[in-house]
Amino acid sequence: MTNEIHTPSSEFAREVASVPGGEAINKCIQCGICTASCMVARASEKYRPRKIIQKILIGKRDEVLRSDQPWFCMTCRMCEENCQEGVSPAEIFHAVRFIAAREGHIPNVFRNTLDTVLTDGWLLKDAYSDFIEDERDDLGLEVDLRFNDGFVKRVRERYFSPDMREAEV
Ligand code: SF4
Ligand code: SF4
Structure with missing residues (x-):
């Protein structure tokens, strides 16, 4: 595990990083191990944790906050167990849901x-x-x-x- 920040972050990524749980988002290297570890991704082709994080990193704020996908996460933390960069998609999605709910976007x-x-x-x-x-x-x-x-x-x-x-x- 490393504490380095690898990814240039969008304004939205910085916003997510400022919410408790979202701090580590900029360490994501987009390797996709989280998606490979995720039981929800196995059950639904629509749900790809790596892809959601990618959208945050490149700043697709409106699309992510209006999407129901961050709400699919079951917080099983298998992704967190396997991520070599110390990133927890589950925590990141908690942070995203917090921002989304605050703006009235709740599925x-x-x-x-x-x-x-x-x-x-x-x-x-x-x-x-x-x-x-x-x-x-x-x-x-x-x-x-x-x-x-x-x-x-x-x-x-x-x-x-x-x-x-x-x-x-
Ligand atoms: S496993 Fe970790 S570093 Fe890899 S894409 Fe998922 S969150 Fe990012
Ligand atoms: S915590 Fe969420 S994103 Fe991670 S493996 Fe479990 S369901 Fe998938």
Whole structure:
């Protein structure tokens, strides 16, 4: 591993590097080992971590921030384990998602999931089905959905209060 910076960086790359997690982006030498190590890339031809990093390095800001691809990363860190330059694509994509979310670019599937969590405290809309309710009842657990209200309130206060948003910008 080396700490050298190898790649001339675009303004967007410098912006990503300024966000926690994105610091190492300019060490990327575009070798492609991350893509070769990535299980998501194996499952989807559309997803290529090296290519996303390349687009950041050459400054395709709008294209990257509006793309759903940085959101495909599962943070398994196989790429990070194998990168010889000490770069973590997973961390870089966290930084990219942070910038994208701040500018309102969140893929609908994540936005819908967030709305569901902030409405009733469940990750999936149908998670609290009759089946689960019956199972919980049998186990002597709380079956009233309102017991999630406190959780939703805490999440809203912790992550979505006006103070919090200001602190993150
Ligand atoms: S393995 Fe590391 S150096 Fe190679 S392309 Fe991926 S991030 Fe860049
Ligand atoms: S952390 Fe993300 S980019 Fe890296 S191997 Fe896993 S899914 Fe692929």
